[in-house]
Amino acid sequence: MTPCNRTRSWCMACTVLLGAVGAGAHAQSGETRVAPTAAESARPDPGVFGSGKLILTGGVSPLEGAAGGGLTPWAVIGGQGTRDEIGASAFYTRVGVQDYHLDDIGVLVGFFNRLELSIAKQRFDTEDVGAALGLGRGFTFSQDIVGIKLRVAGDAVLAQDSWLPQFAVGIQYKRNDRGAVLDAIGARDDDGVDYYLSATKLYLDHSLLANLTLRMTRANQIGLLGFGGDRSDRHKPQLEGSIAWLLSRNVAIGAEYRMKPDNLGIAGEDDWYDAFVAWAPSRHVSLTLAWAHLGNIVIEDDQRGLYASVQIAL
Amino acid sequence: MNPTWFPRLLATAFALAAACAPARSLADENPAPAHPELLPVFDQFGGKPGLDALMDDFMIALVDDPRTRDYFAEADQKHVKAMLSEQFCVILGGPCTYTGKGMKEAHAKLKINEAVFNALVEDLQKAMDLHRIPFRAQNKLLAKLAPMHREVVTMP
Numbered sequence: 001m002t003p004c005n006r007t008r009s010w011c012m013a014c015t016v017l018l019g020a021v022g023a024g025a026h027a028q029s030g031e032t033r034v035a036p037t038a039a040e041s042a043r044p045d046p047g048v049f050g051s052g053k054l055i056l057t058g059g060v061s062p063l064e065g066a067a068g069g070g071l072t073p074w075a076v077i078g079g080q081g082t083r084d085e086i087g088a089s090a091f092y093t094r095v096g097v098q099d100y101h102l103d104d105i106g107v108l109v110g111f112f113n114r115l116e117l118s119i120a121k122q123r124f125d126t127e128d129v130g131a132a133l134g135l136g137r138g139f140t141f142s143q144d145i146v147g148i149k150l151r152v153a154g155d156a157v158l159a160q161d162s163w164l165p166q167f168a169v170g171i172q173y174k175r176n177d178r179g180a181v182l183d184a185i186g187a188r189d190d191d192g193v194d195y196y197l198s199a200t201k202l203y204l205d206h207s208l209l210a211n212l213t214l215r216m217t218r219a220n221q222i223g224l225l226g227f228g229g230d231r232s233d234r235h236k237p238q239l240e241g242s243i244a245w246l247l248s249r250n251v252a253i254g255a256e257y258r259m260k261p262d263n264l265g266i267a268g269e270d271d272w273y274d275a276f277v278a279w280a281p282s283r284h285v286s287l288t289l290a291w292a293h294l295g296n297i298v299i300e301d302d303q304r305g306l307y308a309s310v311q312i313a314l
Numbered sequence: 315m316n317p318t319w320f321p322r323l324l325a326t327a328f329a330l331a332a333a334c335a336p337a338r339s340l341a342d343e344n345p346a347p348a349h350p351e352l353l354p355v356f357d358q359f360g361g362k363p364g365l366d367a368l369m370d371d372f373m374i375a376l377v378d379d380p381r382t383r384d385y386f387a388e389a390d391q392k393h394v395k396a397m398l399s400e401q402f403c404v405i406l407g408g409p410c411t412y413t414g415k416g417m418k419e420a421h422a423k424l425k426i427n428e429a430v431f432n433a434l435v436e437d438l439q440k441a442m443d444l445h446r447i448p449f450r451a452q453n454k455l456l457a458k459l460a461p462m463h464r465e466v467v468t469m470p
């Protein structure tokens with residue numbers, strides 16, 4: 001809004017509101033009551049564990065446990081808690097592509113719409129590829145992820161008079177359980193840390209939600225193949241984006257894109273993208289289905305398949 | 315540079331600030347800012363009669379909802395509905411005049427947190443669904459109402 005416009009709308013506000021206040025004062029002049037009305041005695045639910053958030057505004061749980069889209073964290077704080085409530089959620093996700101599948105479980109707690117703590121456990125099953133590589137059929141890599149996210153500025157949902165997004169910063173510590181194998185394929189470490197900055201905004205008058213995340217990472221296939229490699233061992237900036245179109249109060253469709261580094265010489269890595277539909281049959285349950293393109297994974301190219309996730313939020 | 319240009323600008327700026335600043339603290343935000351560009355949305359709501367009918371079901375939902383019931387059950391529901399209908403009408407560019415109070419004044423004595431505010435939004439959404447108002451039209455109205463949380467939410 002230009003200063004000129006702002007001034008004009010203020011002055012309009014002056015005029016209209018002075019009128020409104022005048023009318024209110026006039027209406028009250030005849031009243032003599034001192035006891036509070038029933039409405040004045042009304043109180044919100046006093047519990048600190050609340051579920052006052054608007055439906056779907058807590059996002060769903062992506063692969064790494066922090067609230068957001070399917071592939072990328074958003075600046076929203078997970079769970080159903082508002083600014084004076086603590087919320088929590090749990091999820092299970094399965095991704096099945098031609099030659100692999102991934103099982104992923106996690107929980108998060110959101111404190112006062114400000115701070116989010118999350119943990120997730122991923123199990124990546126190599127199916128027949130494991131046998132082909134001499135690791136054994138159905139060889140799995142498991143990874144634990146502990147995340148913390150802090151909302152630093154803005155309001156994605158209620159501040160609809162500003163185009164400015166909500167910002168959050170986050171850290172994810174990841175530890176993989178297959179150090180020896182990771183060493184053999186050229187990964188430098190079996191644990192690593194991602195740092196990210198997310199900006200998220202609901203553009204309600206367009207029924208659109210947009211997110212952009214900048215992540216500093218050295219993870220190979222988000223850490224499932226370790227951290228750093230022969231090509232590069234440094235944290236590199238990667239962009240991740242989501243766009244969601246709200247179709248109704250409880251259905252959204254959208255698409256996501258996630259850039260990834262390519263650190264391992266023997267296991268080339270591609271960016272990921274998906275198209276999704278999220279459905280929240282109630283404020284406590286959401287289901288996400290996505291068609292995901294994961295590109296090359298180790299020795300199998302053009303991996304694509306279904307991403308299915310269920311989330312329970314309190 | 316013309317030497318009188320800058321002091322004159324400064325004086326104008328101060329005059330503007332003086333004119334607006336006290337009024338802002340007294341009257342706060344405009345409770346019914348008109349958005350003429352939303353006139354097509356006003357039509358999607360069925361005009362003023364549509365808004366009046368919507369308020370009947372909105373109030374039923376508010377009294378039915380345990381999170382909002384106590385704020386409305388013994389209120390002058392007829393008056394609240396009339397004021398809301400006027401307010402929404404003006405916001406959607408309709409030919410109405412809002413005769414109610416400012417949002418801050420109207421809610422100052424009430425204990426309203428964000429969860430209660432959101433509950434009210436949800437009840438409004440349900441009522442709008444009941445009246446088959448297109449979702450995108452609903453959101454265009456809600457986008458104008460949402461910023462009022464700054465004055466409606468009184469705690470903490």
